[in-house]
Amino acid sequence: MALGWAADCVTCHAQQAAAHQGSAHARSLRRADAPQWRSIGADWAFGAGSQAVTFVSQADPQHYLEHGLSYYAKLDRFDLTPGHGSSAGERYRTFDPSAAILRCFQCHSTGKLTVSAEGQIGVPQPGVQCQACHGDGARHNGGRGPILNPGKLSASAMNDACGACHRKPVPAGDDTDFSNPWNVRHQPLYLARSACFLKSAGRLKCTTCHDAHTGAAKPMCASCHAQPKHRVAVTGTCESCHMPAVEPRPGLKFANHWISR
Numbered sequence: 001m002a003l004g005w006a007a008d009c010v011t012c013h014a015q016q017a018a019a020h021q022g023s024a025h026a027r028s029l030r031r032a033d034a035p036q037w038r039s040i041g042a043d044w045a046f047g048a049g050s051q052a053v054t055f056v057s058q059a060d061p062q063h064y065l066e067h068g069l070s071y072y073a074k075l076d077r078f079d080l081t082p083g084h085g086s087s088a089g090e091r092y093r094t095f096d097p098s099a100a101i102l103r104c105f106q107c108h109s110t111g112k113l114t115v116s117a118e119g120q121i122g123v124p125q126p127g128v129q130c131q132a133c134h135g136d137g138a139r140h141n142g143g144r145g146p147i148l149n150p151g152k153l154s155a156s157a158m159n160d161a162c163g164a165c166h167r168k169p170v171p172a173g174d175d176t177d178f179s180n181p182w183n184v185r186h187q188p189l190y191l192a193r194s195a196c197f198l199k200s201a202g203r204l205k206c207t208t209c210h211d212a213h214t215g216a217a218k219p220m221c222a223s224c225h226a227q228p229k230h231r232v233a234v235t236g237t238c239e240s241c242h243m244p245a246v247e248p249r250p251g252l253k254f255a256n257h258w259i260s261r
């Protein structure tokens with residue numbers, strides 16, 4: 001019997017499940033039928049809502065529509081969806097070679113997507129759930145067989161694992177435009193450039209600072225920099241100066257993971 005989804009993990013791993021349940025991962029894709037979104041008439045709501053929510057609907061058997069207006073939590077209002085020039089929205093062919101709309105669902109859900117004869121995308125589990133990070137639980141068979149524990153991955157293997165969705169570091173020699181503020185969302189790419197990562201012999205991973213299940217961040221600078229030498233007196237948190245928030249558009253903020261002076 002193939003072990004199923006989150007419900008089957010919960011029985012034995014209640015602590016991790018409780019932590020994960022309230023996370024942005026768990027809620028990063030939902031049906032758009034919550035009372036506050038009902039008037040929009042969309043099929044799906046992307047984004048847990050800590051930053052923004054973008055709506056996606058099936059337009060016809062061949063197309064999906066990414067709605068032109070997204071909700072920005074910090075602004076508490078709707079405004080143009082990132083990358084859109086008008087509120088009309090953007091139509092995607094479901095089977096376009098770039099598979100743009102299928103890729104949205106893939107990064108925001110768990111399990112293998114299906115497409116019905118009517119062109120409707122089927123999502124086994126909305127949101128980033130247990131098996132998106134731990135892999136198929138079938139072999140684990142209720143603790144009798146192995147399962148991936150990403151905590152045992154090396155720092156660079158973890159960059160790749162989380163980078164499946166958060167974007168991986170580019171191979172040496174390839175270009176990334178680090179002056180484009182939108183790229184700051186790609187934390188593995190940025191972290192991999194910092195002296196902290198490069199010179200700490202693999203001791204700095206995503207989970208050094210983030211709780212894997214809640215997502216919460218503790219910067220952990222003091223564990224390696226007990227007494228940083230500053231030429232001037234400094235006030236404020238370490239990350240406010242060394243991982244400053246970048247705002248690629250009003251309402252969206254990302255911490256710069258290229259830790260630097």
Ligand code: HEC
Pocket residue numbers: 003004005006008009010011012013130131134136137138140141142143144147148149
């Ligand atoms: C019937 C109980 C049971 C179920 C259901 C179950 N597990 Fe486990 N799991 C265990 C036991 C027992 C261990 C071993 C614990 C230990 O070694 O301390 C374990 C260990 C793990 C580990 C650590 C593995 C390692 O090598 O460090 C992970 C990760 C894990 N389970 C994830 C999951 C996920 C994800 C699911 C759902 C697909 C799941 N488990 C379902 C009982 C279960």
Ligand code: HEC
Pocket residue numbers: 023024025027028029046047048049050051106107108109128132133150161162163164165166206207210212214215216
């Ligand atoms: C299957 C794709 C996927 C994988 C794998 C993944 N993430 Fe995410 N992650 C997301 C998405 C999508 C969001 C956006 C959630 C939202 O809607 O705000 C997110 C959000 C986050 C956040 C922000 C949480 C918050 O409270 O706003 C953190 C931190 C994070 N991920 C860390 C990680 C780490 C560390 C790993 C690897 C152990 C990882 N993620 C693996 C897709 C993924």
Ligand code: HEC
Pocket residue numbers: 046047048049051052053054056066100101103104105107108164165166167185186252254
């Ligand atoms: C390669 C994987 C990937 C793809 C493809 C993808 N997303 Fe995301 N998405 C993420 C991750 C990771 C985050 C978390 C970004 C962050 O907060 O650092 C995210 C965050 C979001 C958010 C929350 C706002 C924010 O920026 O944090 C929305 C809304 C969203 N995505 C919608 C979409 C839509 C709509 C599509 C398709 C047009 C899409 N995503 C395609 C991985 C992906």
Ligand code: HEC
Pocket residue numbers: 006009010013016017018020021025128129130131132133134149150151152207212213
């Ligand atoms: C965003 C990726 C991600 C998701 C989603 C996720 N985990 Fe984990 N899980 C991890 C990472 C990373 C570790 C290693 C934590 C560490 O070593 O700090 C881990 C560790 C574990 C462990 C080993 C014990 C521990 O706490 O370190 C268990 C058991 C586990 N997860 C169960 C689950 C269950 C059950 C779910 C779903 C309810 C789940 N995980 C969802 C990334 C994830």
Ligand code: HEC
Pocket residue numbers: 195196197199200203204208219220221222223224225238239242243259260261
């Ligand atoms: C796992 C250990 C580790 C952690 C955690 C860590 N660092 Fe570092 N960091 C290092 C190492 C090693 C260097 C390189 C020191 C050297 O070149 O002598 C470094 C270098 C730096 C530098 C100099 C950067 C440069 O480009 O020269 C700054 C600034 C810095 N760290 C700040 C921080 C801050 C702020 C945090 C917390 C957000 C942090 N570090 C967390 C290990 C770490």
Ligand code: HEC
Pocket residue numbers: 158159162163166184185187188189191204205206207208209210217218219220221239243253254255256257
């Ligand atoms: C040195 C500590 C540190 C490490 C290592 C680290 N982060 Fe973060 N991360 C932070 C801090 C601090 C924030 C800002 C939290 C806040 O604003 O509440 C953050 C925020 C985030 C967010 C929310 C969106 C954003 O960019 O602000 C995501 C997603 C994220 N980190 C993913 C990752 C991933 C994936 C890795 C591994 C490649 C990683 N982080 C490694 C400290 C770290």
Ligand code: HEC
Pocket residue numbers: 221222225228229230231232234235236237238239240241242261
């Ligand atoms: C007000 C902004 C600010 C704050 C807050 C701040 N720093 Fe710095 N930090 C700097 C600047 C600017 C430099 C480079 C110039 C200098 O040495 O004063 C620096 C340099 C460093 C260096 C490199 C020094 C060296 O020996 O190479 C480290 C490591 C560092 N900071 C860690 C930290 C840690 C850890 C914290 C939190 C306890 C922190 N910083 C708080 C602004 C800040």
